[in-house]
Amino acid sequence: MKLDIREIGTASMILFAVIDIIGSIPIVIDLKKKAGHIQSEKASIVAGILMVMFLFVGAEILKLIGIDVNSFAVAGSFILFFLALEMILGITLYKDETPETSAVVPLAFPLIAGAGTMTTLLSLRSEYETVNIIVAIVINIIFVYLVLKSSGKIERFLGKQGINVIRKIFGVILLAIAVKLFATNIQNLFK
Template identity: 80%
Template sequence: MFKLIDFREIFTAGMILFAVIDIVGSIPIIIDLKRKTGHIESKKASIVAGIIMIVFLFLGKEILNLIGIDVNSFAVAGSFILFFLALEMILGISLYKDDQPETASIVPLAFPLIAGAGTMTSLVSLQAEYETINIIVAIVINIIFVYLVLRSSTKIEKFLGSQGINVVRKVFGVILLAIAVKLFAANIQNLFI
């Protein structure tokens, strides 16, 4: 097993996951969810996201095939979720409604924000190129970083201030919208082949 560990693969897979998860870019969403629900369980959200990612790494293709969904359809569905989250950020509206949300730790934070369709699609793609053990290590490193960002969200909010958060929220809303469009465009054509 230790022969299979390749730090270059871990680094590359880790950077790909870091870019797709984009926890730094999600800070405005995290702060907004924290305001709506009162608190976020950082540990719970991180652990659940990590479990979802590792389970999907091993069973993703089989689960999708079992229910008759291909990876491209899954990615297109994920692009819609990202699209609506981006609209919330850019327009300052609330599309996700929950009468009495107790916590946002699982939905929408752990899934689909951290371990969403983009992340899962990336995991399936990484599996074709890298050893599974290296992808798992990359997932663990990313989840530790996610936990640290979630844990520090109050300090980050104080540092940025309300105006700073609004600016960052709009900017990352546009970036998230672009990611949603890219994910949609990259996968929609494969549905009609």
């Protein structure tokens, strides 16, 4: 168990692309308008706890239902692939009902710690040291908190076009991650 700056950096960038909090700013702003207040601290802490818990017990839960990590990672690569397509093409393949409040449920889960994030955590665990993934989670949660706290300022600064450009760039990164995840884990399935 050793800290590796390269692993922390890579895991942080992967989680940053999957969580896509910058791309979620329009959703956050919409929630803020409807509810009048965003619970930034609570949402960030709950999302962080969910992510760390899934990092440790996610594989055991999968074993309990008879699914190996490689199969889950291949399935997750499809989720990441479609998330990336949504980001790049500006389409919506999956639409959840708009939440009524800005409580923890719509923000912490599924917006921050959703299915894509959980899948990514298990995939990262098969490639990186757990301590480096935890540091990457903490870095991302701090960033998520800062973005939630200053979502209005960020929207005014970047504008709609700026947010769209950032979303498309991270969509391409996410697409590449999905392809790598699929290739690595599909090979492990047939060994």
